[in-house]
Amino acid sequence: MFTLPSGSKVPEGFNDEYPIVLEGTSVYDFRQLLRAMFCRPDIPGILSCAPPPTTFREWTSVLRLTHRWEMSALHLHARKSIAKLDGVDAVNRLSLALTYDIEDWIHPALADIIRxxxxxxxxxxxxxxxxxxxKLARAREHVAGYFGSCAKAPPNHHFFRLVSEVFPEYFFESTRQKIIDHAIV
Structure with missing residues (x-):
């Protein structure tokens, strides 16, 4: 479709017999993206249709495609929608954070898993x-060895130091306060 003229060939997307093929995109994921784009009660003027995505799986599909296609506004909306969902496991949050470069989810997810x-x-x-x-098991062992249990709320500076020893790639001085604040909770 986005190449030079096809000559005598029927171009991709010309009709139903020659659809536009989106490699690596499932029908389910694309359907969720369309729901997120066009079934938005929060945007005036958008017609009501099927409900917008509501589950973790549905919003993960939207996140996947908006990240791939650099749809920044909708990507941010998907991130916010996932963050509002109840019961999303810290392991799943960490996976999404690492996969889609959501830096502000990494520290809280690490802290939740470790504690x-x-x-x-x-x-x-x-x-x-x-x-x-x-690495998570090693961090949990560090914390448990120092505090006697992973679940005990450790002093902020010690918790930060122990976790940052195992995950130095995610801890910079500028982000220290974020993990310290989260460790208080």
Missing amino acids: REEPLARRHVDVLGVDMVL
């Missing part, structure tokens, strides 16, 4: 990969 009582499991490897789960 929670639930142990890491095989399903976490499926979501985050072996390397990240091993």
Whole structure:
């Protein structure tokens, strides 16, 4: 479709027999993107249709495509919508943060995973990969060794220091206050 004239060939998207093919895009994901774009009760003048995305899975589809196609306004809307959802597991938040470069989700998700009582499991490897789960286990061991339990709210500076030793790539002096503030909660 976006190449030189096709000569005698029927161009992609000309009719239903020659659709525009979006490589690597599922029908489900594209449908969620369209719902997010055109089924928006928050925008005056948009006709009501099917309800906009509401679930984690639906908004993750929107996030995936808006990131790929650099649709910044809708990408931000998807991020905000996911952030408002109740019950989104910290492992899933961390996965999205790392996949789609959502820096402000990384520290809170790391802190939540490290401090929670639930142990890491095989399903976490499926979501985050072996390397990240091993680093999380190491951070949990550091925190538990220092404080006696991961679930105890540790002093802010010690918690930050222990976690930043395991994840130096996510901790810079400018972001120190974010993780310290989150550790208080």
